[in-house]
Amino acid sequence: MNYSEKVMDHFINPRNVGEIENADGVGEVGNAKCGDIMKMYLKIEDETITDCKFKTFGCGAAVATSSMATEMIKGKSIDDALKLTNSAVMEALDGLPPVKVHCSVLAEQAVKAALTDYYQKQGIDPEPIVGKVPEMEEE
């Protein structure tokens, strides 16, 4: 597996690992059967993501894309976070091997899932804002 130096850096030294107590939004995507689970925690104040942490079960690319995604949305507005795409995450990591592209998709979905949870907690229908996030597959 030919990973870029940036991927290896974010894998060996992942940024923002952990949990946020009383997080304003928590999203979990992927499933153990396929070998990837990402859980994203957001702290949101005045429409801004003031803190972001993650936990990931998965391969090197899964850890690196989660780490990079948290870096890319931390301190940003919700609007900006919603614009985060998997290709932007991949680009920021200097690319991913083709078989690992789905990891970046998972990272984008983890952010969206956490924002969906945030809006649900606010009593706001998230779908018009966030769009549909694929449900976690149950076995």
Add this chain to the structure above:
Amino acid sequence: MEKRIIYADHAATTAVSEPVLQAMLPYFQTNYGNPSSIYAKGRENERAIIDARARVAACLGADPKEIFFTAGGSESDNWAIKGIADKLAAKGKKHIITSVFEHHAVLHTCEFLEKHGFEVTYLPVSPEGLIDPAQVADAIREDTALVTIMYANNEIGTIQPIAEIGKVCKEHGVLFHTDAVQAVGNVEIDVKAQNIDLLSLSGHKFHAPKGIGALYIRKGVALSNLVHGGGQESGKRAGTENVPGIIGLAKAIELATADIPAKTAKLTPLRDKLIDGILQIEGTRLNGSRTQRLPGNVNISVVGIEGESLLLMLDHFGVMASSGSACTSGSLDPSHVLLSLGLSHEVAHGSLRLSFGEEFTEEDADYILSVLPGIVERLRSMSPMWETIRNEGIHFNADKTKLIKEGE
């Protein structure tokens, strides 16, 4: 402990050893003649190949005329299975028996034959990764052309009762092929005593170079050619001989089989130390039989973490190993070998294979045992799966193949 660099992936490939390299070197620039040529440079190489063939044969208990050089294990497997299938189909024998956890060189060849009108029985393996000769006997039919069962499994290192399976095949008059790619140099092989009709081997698993292997074909066994062309290898396998490879293979197999008991005596305690040490980590299971196992193979599942991240972290600490996780294969399914033992996907994803050879030391084992628990702890601390396992009281079922909730 000071960082060490440890190559623990011998089941993948090995380095060409110094004596093997030295034996090969003259055949690149000095003795480069085509063995089919009439002049001295060619004739010398023809003699060198005759000598090498005899030496390879001696290591397997075979006759020199029964050894055919190939490009490696996959070619040997393809040739044995397709060659027999093609030959015996004319006699109405279109059934093959194999096992679910063979190497893909065997499995995909059998699947290919299924598309061409053959029927294949895939024998299940026991939870320990073993095949009972009685299963083979029960599966044999009137139209069975071939039984092909691997000698030792490449992932979990389990050694099959080859002599017993060979006996069953002989009694039923069915040809028996074994993929011995992982076995050569690790277990004593005697093709006559073990009633083996065809045996595949690959040089790079025991310090010969990549791209050279052999197929043993018992005298009297007829099979169609796979590679058509010139008359090399008694007209059975075309292509100008890989002379340096053949010379290297002969040297390597002599060295690998010279003292198997001593090698076993050295590696087995190290293997068991690693197994016992790693199993101290909570949430782990040994994959494959504890005793019917290659002396240099350890395969353990570590729940709550994924295999590729485990390998990357080990590599960061200088340890080169392998895994049966989906992420290392590029497919979504974890190893078919681990699944064949009854492991759930969750348990199979977190597997670690360490495979080592004679240069492996006690210090290497100690080093691996010193870094592994910290790596597992670190990966688990960031794993939402481990968090769920902890919070919801999820644990192994009785045979440690699946994860179940408290009270289930």
